[in-house]
Amino acid sequence: MKETAISNCYVSPSPSTEQFIANHTFMYLLSGSMTVYDGINVYKIKAGDYGLGRRNHLARYTKHEDKVAFRKIFILLDQDFLKSFNETYNYEPKSTEAPHAIFHLSHDELIENFIQSLIPYFNEHGLIDGDFLNVKRSELLLILLKSNPDLANILFDFKDPDKIDLEEFMLRNYKFNVSIERFAYLTGRSLSTFKRDFEKIFNATPRHWLIQKRLEEAYYLIDRKEKRPSEIYLDLGFENFSHFSYAFKKLFGHAPSKLFKEN
Numbered sequence: 001m002k003e004t005a006i007s008n009c010y011v012s013p014s015p016s017t018e019q020f021i022a023n024h025t026f027m028y029l030l031s032g033s034m035t036v037y038d039g040i041n042v043y044k045i046k047a048g049d050y051g052l053g054r055r056n057h058l059a060r061y062t063k064h065e066d067k068v069a070f071r072k073i074f075i076l077l078d079q080d081f082l083k084s085f086n087e088t089y090n091y092e093p094k095s096t097e098a099p100h101a102i103f104h105l106s107h108d109e110l111i112e113n114f115i116q117s118l119i120p121y122f123n124e125h126g127l128i129d130g131d132f133l134n135v136k137r138s139e140l141l142l143i144l145l146k147s148n149p150d151l152a153n154i155l156f157d158f159k160d161p162d163k164i165d166l167e168e169f170m171l172r173n174y175k176f177n178v179s180i181e182r183f184a185y186l187t188g189r190s191l192s193t194f195k196r197d198f199e200k201i202f203n204a205t206p207r208h209w210l211i212q213k214r215l216e217e218a219y220y221l222i223d224r225k226e227k228r229p230s231e232i233y234l235d236l237g238f239e240n241f242s243h244f245s246y247a248f249k250k251l252f253g254h255a256p257s258k259l260f261k262e263n
Contacts, residue, residue: 032070
């Protein structure tokens with residue numbers, strides 16, 4: 001049997017560090033707890049909870065330090081698979097404008113039974129052999145669409161993002177650590193058009209504005225909310241603490257740790 005790539009269906013002990021959801025993704029939390037932030041809402045997820053992360057959206061996963069082991073099942077529903085599935089079942093999607101990255105799925109006994117049926121198919125590496133993969137993904141889709149018919153509007157919409165309100169999008173999503181190219185794509189623009197539109201709106205380049213906005217938020221969180229600098233820099237889109245501290249000092253004239261001690 002051919003083994004599937006890890007990007008399709010797997011059991012994982014850690015949340016994804018990628019903040020861009022490239023494919024629709026079903027996630028079931030087997031044990032532990034976590035939070036998911038999508039730029040609008042914070043979702044608190046415990047063992048037994050599940051939902052769908054939507055393609056072409058941003059989300060940040062944070063695992064909580066619990067006494068129990070953290071384990072989740074990820075099932076990725078890529079575009080080729082969904083197109084093939086819909087050639088058989090012929091769902092006709094309607095447009096959806098919901099901005100949320102997470103589609104809430106109510107608890108369903110069929111899902112619980114499906115998860116139990118899935119477990120024996122995982123090999124020692126936490127993957128499902130390729131011969132069974134599409135069969136189990138098709139079964140999952142039929143269950144989800146039976147109890148959530150509106151899900152067809154999301155799963156079978158194969159278009160790239162439409163051009164949207166750039167200012168609203170950036171003010172909602174500036175904390176996500178993704179590339180300028182990714183921001184451009186998600187707002188329905190070429191890179192050159194994105195940069196041109198961005199500078200008209202914000203009177204700054206995207207990179208300069210993002211750093212400034214994140215640092216201003218950092219200052220507020222440390223000064224007003226008494227947050228430790230080491231607790232917030234990742235959530236504000238900085239990749240490491242040294243870069244965050246250097247940029248903070250360059251803008252405000254002192255290190256973030258000094259501001260925290262003063263409080």
